[in-house]
Amino acid sequence: MVQTEVERKQKKILVVEDDQNLNKLVSYNLSKNGYAVESVFDGISAKDKLAGDVFDVVVLDIMLPGIDGFRICEYIKEDAKAYKTFVVVLTARGEPLDKIYGNIVGADYYLTKPFSVAKLMDIVKELTVLRDKDFRVGSGDQYGKNS
Numbered sequence: 001m002v003q004t005e006v007e008r009k010q011k012k013i014l015v016v017e018d019d020q021n022l023n024k025l026v027s028y029n030l031s032k033n034g035y036a037v038e039s040v041f042d043g044i045s046a047k048d049k050l051a052g053d054v055f056d057v058v059v060l061d062i063m064l065p066g067i068d069g070f071r072i073c074e075y076i077k078e079d080a081k082a083y084k085t086f087v088v089v090l091t092a093r094g095e096p097l098d099k100i101y102g103n104i105v106g107a108d109y110y111l112t113k114p115f116s117v118a119k120l121m122d123i124v125k126e127l128t129v130l131r132d133k134d135f136r137v138g139s140g141d142q143y144g145k146n147s
Contacts, residue, residue, distance in 0.1 A: 011056040011128045015039040016072065017090065018048040026059055026090070029117050030124065036129050043067025047075060047096050054082050059120070061109075062091040062098070070105050077106035086127040090115065 013035045017023040023039050030037045038055075040046050044066035050058075058076060062069035073087050086108045091098070094112035102110045109123050 010034065010036045011123065011131075012036045012053070014046070014055045014058045015124060016041075016043070016058060016064065016069065017061045018042060018143070019061075025117065025122065029121060030059075032111050033121055033125070035124070035128075041065075043069070043072055045084055046091060050076060050079070050082060055085050057086045057124050059090050062089060062102075070101060071122045073102070073105045079093070084131065086125070086131065088120070088121050088123055089142050090120065 011034075013030050013038060015027050015030070017022055017026060017039070018041050020041065023041060027037045027039045038049065038053075040049055042065040045059075046060075046064070047067055050072070058067045058072075062073060064072070069089060069091065073089070076082050076087055080117050087106060088109045088111060089102050089107045090111050090113065092113045099110050108127060111120060111123065
């Protein structure tokens, strides 16, 4: 089977985490797994980065300087060019109401700290596969596959 342009495209991930060590850890592991990674450390920089580029997945902390992660998630899901961007919330806020609110604002996955890096990598891989399948829908083949 010939790979399509979408399947060959390196997936772009934005890491939004104010803890520099954690940001580096997540970014390093994503890069090591073949993703094109950009990272920022606050909500304002995240919003600026998202205004200029579209990402496949955003790994997003909630408690950020400037603009909190819930507002950034809303911004992504309301943006016509970025609404298909998957958002993985990665936060210490693990209360049930926080998780419900994350769902309301459009988070696709809610992962609480402390977390397993392997689990985060599995989540990102799953979401990028789903994104590829979504892009193939309506490509002419009723099963979304290209010949």
